[in-house]
Amino acid sequence: MDLVRAVAAGLVAWFVLNTAASIAVVEYATLEQLQSYAGAVAWYGATGSAAGLLTAAAGSLAHRRPERARPGRNAVAALTAPVAGTIGNALLLAGTPGARWPEFATWSLIALAGAVAGWALTRRLRRRAV
Numbered sequence: 001m002d003l004v005r006a007v008a009a010g011l012v013a014w015f016v017l018n019t020a021a022s023i024a025v026v027e028y029a030t031l032e033q034l035q036s037y038a039g040a041v042a043w044y045g046a047t048g049s050a051a052g053l054l055t056a057a058a059g060s061l062a063h064r065r066p067e068r069a070r071p072g073r074n075a076v077a078a079l080t081a082p083v084a085g086t087i088g089n090a091l092l093l094a095g096t097p098g099a100r101w102p103e104f105a106t107w108s109l110i111a112l113a114g115a116v117a118g119w120a121l122t123r124r125l126r127r128r129a130v
Contacts, residue, residue, distance in 0.1 A: 010059030010081030021047035049114030056118035082115035
């Protein structure tokens, strides 16, 4: 049950944070920036990595003892939401004509790296606090 609670917390965090990230990109990025490869990767990569980091941290923090002491289970609790969100985004993008797959792959990898960093940081801070 703790794993389900942690994944649910991660999914809620992922939805909220990616919605906020999308709003930030729409409000602050220029069309020229988003049309270039580097600009699109920079905007979506930066916002995605921040959202991934916080999502994984939320999932990891919601995972309770004693299961959180097991790194494998804690990784599943923390990283399920970012991975599921990336797969969901890929499925949505698959139905879009003219999809920009190289950009999507790059910023998705950056976002997932942020998620792994969030999980590792949370594990490190918990270890230090105990």
